[in-house]
Amino acid sequence: MDNKLLEIENLKTYFFTDSGRVPAVNGVDLFIREGETLGIVGESGCGKSVTSLSVMRLLAHTPGRVVDGSIRFAGMDLLSLPESKMREIRGNEIAMIFQEPMTSLNPVYKIGDQIGEAVRLHLKYDKKKARERVIQMLKLVGIPRAEEIVDEYPHQLSGGMRQRIMIAMAMSCEPKLLIADEPTTALDVTIQAQILDLMRKLKEERGTAIMLITHDLGVVAEMCDRVVVMYAGKVVEEADVFDIFENPKHPYTQGLLHSIPKLRRKTERLQSIPGNVPTPGNMPSGCKFAPRCSHAMDVCREQEPDLLQIASGHRCRCFLYQNDLAKEA
Amino acid sequence: MAEQLIEAKNLKKYFPVNKGLFGRKKSYVRAVDGVSFSIFKGETLGLVGESGCGKSTTGRIIMRLLAPTEGEIRFNGKDISRLPDHQLRELRKELQMVFQDPYASLNPRMTVGEIIAEPLVVHRTATGKERDKRVQELLELVGLSSYHANRYAHEFSGGQRQRIGIARALALHPKLIVADEPVSALDVSIQSQVLNLMQDLQKELGLAYLFISHDLSVVEHISDRVGVMYLGRIVEIAEKDDLYDKPLHPYTQALLSAVPVADPRIRKERIILEGDIPSPSNPPQGCSFHPRCKSCMDICKTTVPELKESEPGHFTACHLYG
Numbered sequence: 301m302d303n304k305l306l307e308i309e310n311l312k313t314y315f316f317t318d319s320g321r322v323p324a325v326n327g328v329d330l331f332i333r334e335g336e337t338l339g340i341v342g343e344s345g346c347g348k349s350v351t352s353l354s355v356m357r358l359l360a361h362t363p364g365r366v367v368d369g370s371i372r373f374a375g376m377d378l379l380s381l382p383e384s385k386m387r388e389i390r391g392n393e394i395a396m397i398f399q400e401p402m403t404s405l406n407p408v409y410k411i412g413d414q415i416g417e418a419v420r421l422h423l424k425y426d427k428k429k430a431r432e433r434v435i436q437m438l439k440l441v442g443i444p445r446a447e448e449i450v451d452e453y454p455h456q457l458s459g460g461m462r463q464r465i466m467i468a469m470a471m472s473c474e475p476k477l478l479i480a481d482e483p484t485t486a487l488d489v490t491i492q493a494q495i496l497d498l499m500r501k502l503k504e505e506r507g508t509a510i511m512l513i514t515h516d517l518g519v520v521a522e523m524c525d526r527v528v529v530m531y532a533g534k535v536v537e538e539a540d541v542f543d544i545f546e547n548p549k550h551p552y553t554q555g556l557l558h559s560i561p562k563l564r565r566k567t568e569r570l571q572s573i574p575g576n577v578p579t580p581g582n583m584p585s586g587c588k589f590a591p592r593c594s595h596a597m598d599v600c601r602e603q604e605p606d607l608l609q610i611a612s613g614h615r616c617r618c619f620l621y622q623n624d625l626a627k628e629a
Numbered sequence: 630m631a632e633q634l635i636e637a638k639n640l641k642k643y644f645p646v647n648k649g650l651f652g653r654k655k656s657y658v659r660a661v662d663g664v665s666f667s668i669f670k671g672e673t674l675g676l677v678g679e680s681g682c683g684k685s686t687t688g689r690i691i692m693r694l695l696a697p698t699e700g701e702i703r704f705n706g707k708d709i710s711r712l713p714d715h716q717l718r719e720l721r722k723e724l725q726m727v728f729q730d731p732y733a734s735l736n737p738r739m740t741v742g743e744i745i746a747e748p749l750v751v752h753r754t755a756t757g758k759e760r761d762k763r764v765q766e767l768l769e770l771v772g773l774s775s776y777h778a779n780r781y782a783h784e785f786s787g788g789q790r791q792r793i794g795i796a797r798a799l800a801l802h803p804k805l806i807v808a809d810e811p812v813s814a815l816d817v818s819i820q821s822q823v824l825n826l827m828q829d830l831q832k833e834l835g836l837a838y839l840f841i842s843h844d845l846s847v848v849e850h851i852s853d854r855v856g857v858m859y860l861g862r863i864v865e866i867a868e869k870d871d872l873y874d875k876p877l878h879p880y881t882q883a884l885l886s887a888v889p890v891a892d893p894r895i896r897k898e899r900i901i902l903e904g905d906i907p908s909p910s911n912p913p914q915g916c917s918f919h920p921r922c923k924s925c926m927d928i929c930k931t932t933v934p935e936l937k938e939s940e941p942g943h944f945t946a947c948h949l950y951g
Contacts, residue, residue: 343816343817343818343819344816458905460905461905488679488680488843488906489679489843489845489884489887489888490679490883490884490887490901490902491679491905492887492889493886493887493889493899493901493902494901494902496889497899497901515816515817516889517817517891518846518888518889518890518891519889520891521889521890521891521892521893521895522889522890522893522896524893541893542893542894545891545892545893555818556817556818557891559817559818559820559821560817560820560821560846560891561821561824561846561847561849561850562846562890562891562892563845563846563849563873563885563888563890564849564873564874567850569825569828570821570824570825570850571821572818572819572821572822572825573818573821573822574822576786576788576789576819577786577816577818
């Protein structure tokens with residue numbers, strides 16, 4: 301189980317706007333193994349969604365451009381592929397589901413036609429076979445009356461149902477990697493539980509690797525094998541899910557974990573991280589977290605720490621642990 | 630027991646929906662369908678539920694931003710549910726609201742000082758230097774600085790904007806603040822700042838909160854008592870610890886089990902509810918939860934359960950505890 305399916309190295313995606321260059325993703329390194337669920341956690345503006353859009357090469361209609369780095373997927377360099385080849389991968393080998401199921405479905409096409417489009421395009425199914433496949437997929441994701449729903453429109457369905465449709469669409473070509481960008485954020489908790497349950501089941505049955513982008517640490521704890529924490533366009537910590545929750549190293553990860561209220565843990569007062577997330581146009585020099593960090597040292601304000609391995613499978617971008625390494629060496 | 634500040638009795642709000650040719654055939658969305666609760670001085674009542682359960686509408690009725698179709702609201706013992714407009718204005722000094730979206734609830738053309746001073750202007754409670762002084766006080770109270778008064782809302786981050794909204798709500802020394810999803814639009818690290826601020830203000834000023842949220846962990850953290858709503862009704866209401874330790878209503882049990890826990894060692898047994906929330910324009914007969922309930926009995930399909938005290942201070946609307 302050590303085959304890296306997706307490997308991102310030093311990815312930099314900048315947005316070129318009227319008011320200047322905005323480094324949304326500024327040197328991201330991460331990988332996903334086959335069949336593994338990787339959680340990407342971070343607050344708004346940390347670059348987690350832009351990372352996923354860069355992988356899918358869906359930035360063409362935005363002012364964003366990948367300016368540096370590499371993205372390798374199953375032995376291919378995604379960034380240098382011609383667009384025609386990329387179209388064969390998108391929806392086929394890498395599929396994506398988005399936060400807002402209503403805006404991601406086309407309101408003027410029937411459910412069956414929307415899911416069927418990918419199947420006919422990638423699997424070269426004819427119309428009849430595609431329809432059978434769609435019904436089979438709808439049943440798989442737990443949609444009742446699948447034979448009728450095929451001929452209905454997205455507005456006739458509830459939010460939870462629409463998200464199931466999105467998942468059915470994404471899974472219809474049996475992708476190797478599923479990118480889920482805040483898949484349950486717009487849903488109620490009881491519906492969220494249904495969708496997470498479904499995603500876990502699909503992963504176990506089909507061995508699909510999942511890149512799960514979320515800000516909800518509860519969802520991460522339940523779904524993920526490994527976690528990457530992002531802050532201001534960079535990965536600040538990477539570890540398996542148990543280490544992240546039980547032995548977090550980076551002060552930002554620690555702050556994040558302490559600032560969420562947990563059910564049935566009677567905390568009188570929440571800890572909070574002072575200050576605000578820096579805006580991309582207004583980045584501090586040195587470590588991007590230093591202005592909010594209670595452990596900040598002089599070196600943190602001058603230099604940017606590297607993402608270094610501090611234990612097996614545990615990487616952290618913080619000077620607190622790099623001195624230890626220096627002493628040992 | 631502490632003094633009762635507000636009491637809602639059997640509140641109902643039906644919104645008409647026109648159907649048929651020329652909109653003659655009327656049907657109703659029963660957004661709130663018989664809600665009763667009280668809030669005591671200085672306490673926080675949390676109201677949780679999923680979208681469409683009527684929690685925001687309840688908040689707006691308490692604020693008298695909406696007139697109830699039926700029912701009574703008593704504030705300090707006085708019925709305010711049918712007050713005429715000019716008396717309502719007086720009442721609004723005592724009742725204030727904090728909204729979910731700090732981006733939409735602040736006027737982009739006004740400076741922060743003007744926004745916070747507006748209640749003082751409208752109610753003519755302070756003028757000139759006195760007003761400026763009060764604005765400074767309020768800014769400092771919510772953790773901003775007095776020099777922020779001359780800036781515009783767009784210059785602030787989400788968390789700071791929510792602080793501005795809170796400062797505005799505090800301007801007239803209210804007794805109750807209705808906070809409708811006040812932290813839902815904020816990042817987690819900022820959420821805790823605002824929650825802490827609200828708790829500090831409550832201690833300092835003796836405020837009561839009606840805290841409306843869909844987030845069960847946040848509600849648990851901030852509330853003294855919690856009410857759970859489903860399809861326009863309160864299905865369970867109790868002291869926080871009673872409700873979270875020993876939820877009685879099957880819906881509350883399912884809701885609590887559905888919350889993802891931020892601890893990877895806990896893989897909890899989950900009650901997965903089947904189906905979706907029914908439409909409030911056509912709620913099921915009997916108990917509105919019965920089509921999704923695993924303990925459904927025959928009586929549930931025909932008779933609406935009353936909210937009854939099944940244990941001291943613990944009220945449940947369920948035939949299991951009848």
